[in-house]
Amino acid sequence: MRLRLDIAYDGAAFSGWARQPGLRTVQGALETALATVFTRWGEPPLLTVAGRTDAGVHATGQVAHLDLSPEQWGALTRPRRSAPGGPPRTSLDGLVKRVNGIAAPEGDVVVRRASVAPDGFDARFSPLWRRYEYRIADADAPRDPRRRGHTVWHPARLDPAAMERGALRLLGLHDFATFCKPREGATTIRTLQEFRWDREPDGVLVARLQADAFCHSMVRAMVGATIAVGEGRFGPERLEELRVAQQRTSAFAVAPAKGLTLTEVGYPADDELAARADQTRARRTEDGSVGA
Numbered sequence: 001m002r003l004r005l006d007i008a009y010d011g012a013a014f015s016g017w018a019r020q021p022g023l024r025t026v027q028g029a030l031e032t033a034l035a036t037v038f039t040r041w042g043e044p045p046l047l048t049v050a051g052r053t054d055a056g057v058h059a060t061g062q063v064a065h066l067d068l069s070p071e072q073w074g075a076l077t078r079p080r081r082s083a084p085g086g087p088p089r090t091s092l093d094g095l096v097k098r099v100n101g102i103a104a105p106e107g108d109v110v111v112r113r114a115s116v117a118p119d120g121f122d123a124r125f126s127p128l129w130r131r132y133e134y135r136i137a138d139a140d141a142p143r144d145p146r147r148r149g150h151t152v153w154h155p156a157r158l159d160p161a162a163m164e165r166g167a168l169r170l171l172g173l174h175d176f177a178t179f180c181k182p183r184e185g186a187t188t189i190r191t192l193q194e195f196r197w198d199r200e201p202d203g204v205l206v207a208r209l210q211a212d213a214f215c216h217s218m219v220r221a222m223v224g225a226t227i228a229v230g231e232g233r234f235g236p237e238r239l240e241e242l243r244v245a246q247q248r249t250s251a252f253a254v255a256p257a258k259g260l261t262l263t264e265v266g267y268p269a270d271d272e273l274a275a276r277a278d279q280t281r282a283r284r285t286e287d288g289s290v291g292a
Helices: 026-037 070-076 093-103 160-168 218-230 237-245 270-287
Strands: 002-009 058-067 109-116 129-137 172-175 189-199 205-211 260-266
Touching: 002 026, 026 058, 026 093, 026 109, 093 109, 129 218, 160 189, 160 205, 160 218, 160 237, 189 218, 205 218, 218 237, 218 260
Parallel strands: 058 260
Antiparallel strands: 002 058, 002 109, 129 205, 129 260, 172 189, 189 205
């Protein structure tokens, strides 16, 4: 039985999503909790995630799946009594409560929902797109201490109109090698579907980006490049020149992790999930990609 988990986390105290020996990671915390929940029923389930986030990056719309053995599913679905006067309990209520209590009692990672996944669902290979937001408070925005954990404070005044023009130069299907940290055997070809900058009513600048997938460091590098445009260090057309060059460069700095949040993962209709996963998996096999 495959389950879908919808997950949110504050990335400040985590060394990214992927489990690493000796480090606290989101995957490690959740899988340790799952191992405790299913300790009497065989091998603990492992998570497959829609998008691996780097150290310090947050998420409000992360998605993962896990596969349960018949024994684990049977243990999970044993009838349970509801609290007097409360709503009926579903078979997954207890799982969410226990995993959240074990993984992060302080609440910096939360499984918001667990559901039985439709046939063909694959958290990693089925998505049509991933969406991120990046928040910057420049010299024209107030400094809100309550939001300092997920908003970058930038000392200079930025020009969002110029940043928007630069972002538009990057849209489309391209090789984004200039903006990706190289990984052996991984492709850097992506389709950037949306990249825009808006100044919110509170004065904070917010970038919204969407692509079929993002390679390692791609979002923060593109944000850093448009910040350089907003500072007037070079014009918007320079971003297209840098992209075409397909080479890592010191022309701009990669933006800090704490301003970045994975907000949503988009999937096709249930009857298209398997075909989408097969299509993505075949493409990744052909080009040797190791993940989004």
